[in-house]
Amino acid sequence: MRTFVLRARAAPTDSEKLWESVGKDAHTEILAHTLMNAMFVAQSHRPDVVVYLVLESTRDFSRTIRFDINAMHDIGGFDERSLLTKVARALDASRGMAKEETRPVESGVSVQTLSFEKLVQVLAEDHQLFLMDRKGTPIGEQVFADRPCFLLTDHIPMPKKTIPGLERMGAKKISLGPTMLFASQCVVLIHHALDQAPRR
Numbered sequence: 402m403r404t405f406v407l408r409a410r411a412a413p414t415d416s417e418k419l420w421e422s423v424g425k426d427a428h429t430e431i432l433a434h435t436l437m438n439a440m441f442v443a444q445s446h447r448p449d450v451v452v453y454l455v456l457e458s459t460r461d462f463s464r465t466i467r468f469d470i471n472a473m474h475d476i477g478g479f480d481e482r483s484l485l486t487k488v489a490r491a492l493d494a495s496r497g498m499a500k501e502e503t504r505p506v507e508s509g510v511s512v513q514t515l516s517f518e519k520l521v522q523v524l525a526e527d528h529q530l531f532l533m534d535r536k537g538t539p540i541g542e543q544v545f546a547d548r549p550c551f552l553l554t555d556h557i558p559m560p561k562k563t564i565p566g567l568e569r570m571g572a573k574k575i576s577l578g579p580t581m582l583f584a585s586q587c588v589v590l591i592h593h594a595l596d597q598a599p600r601r
């Protein structure tokens with residue numbers, strides 16, 4: 402199983418604003434690109450992938466949307482509109498939720514009012530955590546166990562004060578080289594590295 406967490410710091414939790422933000426400062430297209438590269442390959446999907454999108458521009462609580470490809474029946478298209486429609490549906494389903502509540506949206510998709518930090522705390526219990534960072538250990542030197550989980554952000558960096566807490570939870574910094582990439586490009590390279598690795 403491969404898990405990706407995209408901390409989308411600029412992404413609105415209101416579905417109308419989500420649509421309005423495509424190509425604007427919040428760059429919500431990043432969510433669609435990351436989902437696409439995490440879950441799809443040509444003519445198929447990648448099994449055993451879970452993606453969490455954590456949308457943080459909110460008036461109440463962050464929304465954490467979980468996509469489990471193995472349980473998704475209606476995958477639909479892989480174009481930006483189809484993928485953002487899934488995100489928007491989850492946001493609409495989450496209206497009025499209290500803190501740390503979970504709601505199913507459709508098969509394989511659920512939404513939680515859970516912060517990034519709380520989500521990582523939960524994942525730390527049974528995942529090997531990796532914080533994507535250009536200054537980390539080169540990915541080729543890393544040995545992966547069965548349940549790696551990769552932490553990424555949108556165009557806004559991970560707050561510096563969060564990083565020691567992530568490291569205390571076991572997150573190791575790993576790098577894909579010196580070039581600053583999009584999160585969605587990191588996902589492709591991570592899949593590639595794991596595809597080559599003897600254990601995954």
Ligand SMILES: C[S@@+](CC[C@H](N)C(=O)[O-])C[C@H]1O[C@@H](n2cnc3c(N)ncnc32)[C@H](O)[C@@H]1O
Pocket residue numbers: 533534535536552553554555556557558559575576577578579580581582583584587
């Ligand atoms: C567009 S980057 C974030 C840019 C942001 N301005 C920053 O300084 O972190 C999106 C995500 O990809 C990760 N990333 C980008 N290039 C990387 C690389 N070469 N190696 C590892 N992670 C990378 C970043 O750490 C971040 O999680």
